[in-house]
Amino acid sequence: MIWIGRSLGILGLVVLITDAMGWADGGETRFSDIGEWWFWAHPDSLQLAQPALERHVAPWLWDPVMLTVLLWPLAIVLLVLAGAFIGWARWRRLRREG
Secondary structure, eight states, rough: OHHHHHHHHHHHHHHHHHHHHHHHHOOOOOOBBBBEEEEEEEEOHHHHHHHHHHTTTTTHIIIIHHHHHHHBBBHHHHHHHHHHHHHHHHHHHHHHHH
């Protein structure tokens, strides 16, 4: 579990540095959102996610739930998830030890 947390933390820092480099080049000061990175990584899966969720799970799950999540800042989400995984792994280790 701890390696997942560390990997997410490193990825979060990479995204944060990428955002900061854009700010240093005179770009607008904002965090990259999850949807932007997902579209960059694999646009086809992002375009298929909407009809899949609406048809097979629940129509309300896409709008407003997934649309809200896709607008969250990726760096912050990754760093929070990293902290949660690392904290959980340490809690489990302490619980096992006694």
